[in-house]
Amino acid sequence: MVILKTEDLVKKFGNFTALDKVNLEVKSGEIYGFIGPNGAGKTTTIRILLGILKATSGKASIFGMDSWKDAVEIHKRVAYVPGEVNLWSNLTGGEVIDLFTSLRGKNSKTRRDELIEMFGLDPSKKCRTYSKGNRQKVALVAAFASDADLYILDEPTSGLDPLMEKVFQKCIMDAKREGKSVLLSSHILSEVEKLCDKVGIIRQGKIIESGSLKELRHLTRTDIYVETRQELTGLESLDGVLGVSKKDEGYLVQIESESIGNVMESLAKFEIVLLESTPITLEELFMRHNEG
Amino acid sequence: MLIHNANRLVQFILRRDRVRLFIWLVSVIGLTLVFSVFFGEMFPTQEERDIMAETLKNPAMVAMIGPLYGETYTQDVMFAHEMLLFYITAVAIMNILFVARHTRKDEELGRLEVVMSQPVGRLANLYSTFVVATGINITIALVTGVGLFALNPQTMGLDGSLVYGFSLGMAGLCYAAVTALFAQIFETNLGTLGFSFAFLILSYLVRAAGDLSGEVLSFLSPMGIAFRTYPYYKNNWLIIVLLVFVSLLFGVVALYLNSVRDHGAGLVAAKPGRTHATRFLQSPLGLVMRISRTFTIAWLVGIFVLGASYGSVLGDLESFFETNEMFKLMLPQNADYSMTERFIAFIQVILAMMGLVPVLQLVLKIRGEERRGRNEHVLASAVSRKRYLSCYVFSAIILAVVIQIAATLGLWSTGSAVMESPLAIGRMFVHGLVFMPSSLLMIGIAVFFIGWLPKASSFAWAYLGYCFFTEYMGDLLKLPKWLKKLTPYGYTPKLPVEDFEPLNLVIITAIALVLIAFGFAGFSKRDLEG
Numbered sequence: 123m124v125i126l127k128t129e130d131l132v133k134k135f136g137n138f139t140a141l142d143k144v145n146l147e148v149k150s151g152e153i154y155g156f157i158g159p160n161g162a163g164k165t166t167t168i169r170i171l172l173g174i175l176k177a178t179s180g181k182a183s184i185f186g187m188d189s190w191k192d193a194v195e196i197h198k199r200v201a202y203v204p205g206e207v208n209l210w211s212n213l214t215g216g217e218v219i220d221l222f223t224s225l226r227g228k229n230s231k232t233r234r235d236e237l238i239e240m241f242g243l244d245p246s247k248k249c250r251t252y253s254k255g256n257r258q259k260v261a262l263v264a265a266f267a268s269d270a271d272l273y274i275l276d277e278p279t280s281g282l283d284p285l286m287e288k289v290f291q292k293c294i295m296d297a298k299r300e301g302k303s304v305l306l307s308s309h310i311l312s313e314v315e316k317l318c319d320k321v322g323i324i325r326q327g328k329i330i331e332s333g334s335l336k337e338l339r340h341l342t343r344t345d346i347y348v349e350t351r352q353e354l355t356g357l358e359s360l361d362g363v364l365g366v367s368k369k370d371e372g373y374l375v376q377i378e379s380e381s382i383g384n385v386m387e388s389l390a391k392f393e394i395v396l397l398e399s400t401p402i403t404l405e406e407l408f409m410r411h412n413e414g
Numbered sequence: 415m416l417i418h419n420a421n422r423l424v425q426f427i428l429r430r431d432r433v434r435l436f437i438w439l440v441s442v443i444g445l446t447l448v449f450s451v452f453f454g455e456m457f458p459t460q461e462e463r464d465i466m467a468e469t470l471k472n473p474a475m476v477a478m479i480g481p482l483y484g485e486t487y488t489q490d491v492m493f494a495h496e497m498l499l500f501y502i503t504a505v506a507i508m509n510i511l512f513v514a515r516h517t518r519k520d521e522e523l524g525r526l527e528v529v530m531s532q533p534v535g536r537l538a539n540l541y542s543t544f545v546v547a548t549g550i551n552i553t554i555a556l557v558t559g560v561g562l563f564a565l566n567p568q569t570m571g572l573d574g575s576l577v578y579g580f581s582l583g584m585a586g587l588c589y590a591a592v593t594a595l596f597a598q599i600f601e602t603n604l605g606t607l608g609f610s611f612a613f614l615i616l617s618y619l620v621r622a623a624g625d626l627s628g629e630v631l632s633f634l635s636p637m638g639i640a641f642r643t644y645p646y647y648k649n650n651w652l653i654i655v656l657l658v659f660v661s662l663l664f665g666v667v668a669l670y671l672n673s674v675r676d677h678g679a680g681l682v683a684a685k686p687g688r689t690h691a692t693r694f695l696q697s698p699l700g701l702v703m704r705i706s707r708t709f710t711i712a713w714l715v716g717i718f719v720l721g722a723s724y725g726s727v728l729g730d731l732e733s734f735f736e737t738n739e740m741f742k743l744m745l746p747q748n749a750d751y752s753m754t755e756r757f758i759a760f761i762q763v764i765l766a767m768m769g770l771v772p773v774l775q776l777v778l779k780i781r782g783e784e785r786r787g788r789n790e791h792v793l794a795s796a797v798s799r800k801r802y803l804s805c806y807v808f809s810a811i812i813l814a815v816v817i818q819i820a821a822t823l824g825l826w827s828t829g830s831a832v833m834e835s836p837l838a839i840g841r842m843f844v845h846g847l848v849f850m851p852s853s854l855l856m857i858g859i860a861v862f863f864i865g866w867l868p869k870a871s872s873f874a875w876a877y878l879g880y881c882f883f884t885e886y887m888g889d890l891l892k893l894p895k896w897l898k899k900l901t902p903y904g905y906t907p908k909l910p911v912e913d914f915e916p917l918n919l920v921i922i923t924a925i926a927l928v929l930i931a932f933g934f935a936g937f938s939k940r941d942l943e944g
Contacts, residue, residue: 169790169942172790172793172794173793174790174793174794174941174942174944175941175942176939176940176941193793193798194796194797194798197793197794197795197796197797198796200794202790202794202795204787204790204791204794206787208786208787208788209788210705210788212604212705212708213687213695213704213705214686214687214688214689216687216688216689216690216691217687217688217690217691217695218691219691220690220691220695220696221691221695221696221700221701222791222795224691224696224697225696225697225698225792225795225796225797226795226796227795227796244686245689245690246686246687246688246689247686247687248687261791
């Protein structure tokens with residue numbers, strides 16, 4: 123079942139085109155990683171999905187309802203954590219958490235206290251004394267204490283320390299186990315790699331890649347490290363080989379994914395001693411898109 | 415060395431605050447000097463001054479501006495008597511803000527930590543804050559003193575002028591030292607400011623009680639002490655020495671406390687807040703009321719006091735206005751009514767417009783929240799835009815009514831105390847509430863801008879300023895009548911002096927409702943900032 127969908131979403135601010143036909147689809151139970159450089163349009167997309175901005179054209183829907191028209195109905199089942207969490211300086215963290223969860227409707231008191239414990243938050247402190255990370259914790263506790271079907275998280279871990287990131291990842295995995303869906307915009311690519319079933323890469327308002335990590339890797343290249351008994355020669359001229367470099371006793375070879383079979387056949391002739399395949403990381407994928 | 419490199423810090427403080435301090439100094443000193451000249455023109459004859467003195471003898475006025483002194487109410491004595499406490503209050507506010515900013519606020523924001531990590535003495539920051547505060551206050555004392563004499567050489571003597579200046583400056587220094595002390599005791603900037611301002615208010619009230627009941631209590635208050643220099647009459651320099659001594663005492667205690675406490679800590683730990691929200695806070699309306707609570711209460715108290723201070727002069731109005739043509743011009747003209755009734759009608763318009771300041775502040779808060787990205791939290795939950803905006807509008811309407819009642823109560827309370835025949839409270843409420851359609855219209859204008867031209871929302875302030883100007887000064891400056899007719903107040907009857915015009919009120923209300931409806935439609939349709 124499709125939980126969240128945008129079709130040819132366009133948003134213009136005056137002459138500036140922030141989003142240029144963005145298509146996203148998050149299915150039930152899926153964790154969708156939404157990545158891209160600063161200013162690419164991630165937050166704009168999310169804000170349209172939440173009915174905070176109105177799309178110039180195209181459609182955005184959640185639970186099959188229109189993001190703009192049915193905002194309130196949608197929000198009853200959505201928990202949102204903004205990228206920049208600004209809170210009221212004279213309310214305490216505990217008060218803000220209670221306010222947020224009660225505005226959303228369904229919430230669980232025991233879950234709330236459990237989460238406060240897990241994140242190590244002092245709810246009796248005024249928000250003005252919180253660091254960026256602590257303000258994010260307030261928003262995260264409020265989000266995960268709500269009984270939502272979809273979590274929209276905009277760079278939720280940018281201020282968290284590595285221990286808290288682990289806690290956050292556990293919360294995401296718990297949500298997934300309960301069949302909830304997540305739209306996670308993030309800069310921390312290792313985190314996206316670890317958590318997400320699907321990834322969309324946005325750049326200058328356009329989605330340039332989307333699919334499962336496996337599919338994305340397949341579209342690009344594979345890096346292998348190989349040591350052979352005989353001296354490797356003539357590899358560069360093979361079809362599908364993108365680069366060869368000497369490393370330690372052997373060679374690093376970059377191969378286009380579809381040619382991997384052919385290249386292997388040629389390599390075998392040199393009597394392979396050691397062969398390691400290192401899948402391309404999301405970071406490399408990301409860098410490649412933003413350099414080229 | 416405890417104050418190593420304090421010189422550099424003094425320069426640094428002056429560099430950081432040069433614009434801020436310049437504006438403060440120019441406003442405080444400039445206004446004093448301008449008023450001193452203005453006073454001479456306003457009450458040129460001894461006869462007029464004597465009538466004024468009669469008015470100021472009643473207890474309500476003594477409580478407000480201090481006891482009358484001197485054998486004859488000469489121009490210089492009159493100026494010092496009527497101005498000193500108000501300017502001390504202004505200078506005290508300046509000192510409190512200045513000291514808190516350079517001590518606890520810097521410490522809370524972590525800016526002081528960066529400074530302290532440099533080779534500077536442990537007490538260098540507090541010490542240099544004192545040095546600068548002393549410099550500012552001596553500047554105020556000298557420039558005011560010399561300036562008063564220079565601008566009014568005929569009427570104001572040099573000795574008296576300097577005593578006036580130093581009473582002002584050294585009282586200011588006292589409040590600076592007290593704030594420095596509170597900055598050591600409390601852990602937060604808000605706590606420091608809160609207690610310092612509470613001290614200021616308390617010292618004003620204690621002085622009032624003292625002035626009414628013999629002098630002992632007045633000596634517990636810096637401004638009560640400062641008043642007793644009696645500028646242009648006794649010119650008591652010993653009192654100024656006393657003020658310096660008190661400041662030094664507080665200053666030394668503050669320095670000592672600073673030397674024995676940890677950086678970032680206070681002597682009183684900030685108490686933990688609630689870990690859970692009350693039921694009240696768990697709704698958008700509760701949130702709006704909660705985040706508006708502080709300034710709302712402050713304004714309610716303020717407007718009550720303002721009303722009370724106007725009320726305190728009602729007793730002697732007739733004779734006062736008979737002799738003063740300028741003031742007479744400001745009031746609505748209708749010979750069937752007494753001066754007092756006309757004055758009350760005039761004051762109620764002024765109070766109604768003053769009361770709109772927090773009301774507009776409350777409505778326009780939704781813009782501030784939007785800019786700071788906090789509306790998202792509420793609007794991304796199950797709260798519609800219309801419902802959220804209506805929380806602001808609803809709170810503002812309630813506040814408009816309550817604040818009008820507070821103003822009327824204030825006016826009535828002291829007015830009844832000083833008048834021979836007490837005022838009819840019920841009728842006064844009605845006369846005040848006649849302005850509610852106008853208040854609703856102002857709310858409507860703000861909501862309209864929030865919906866359609868959010869970036870230009872401050873137009874509502876400009877329009878309120880225009881209303882105030884035309885109502886307050888329009889007749890005095892003999893402005894064309896139609897300028898007054900561009901505001902709802904031009905169509906609202908000033909009861910009882912003018913005739914009741916229900917149709918006007920209905921039309922104003924209708925326009926207000928249309929504007930509000932348009933505003934809601936706009937707010938539901940537009941992109942949110944943030």
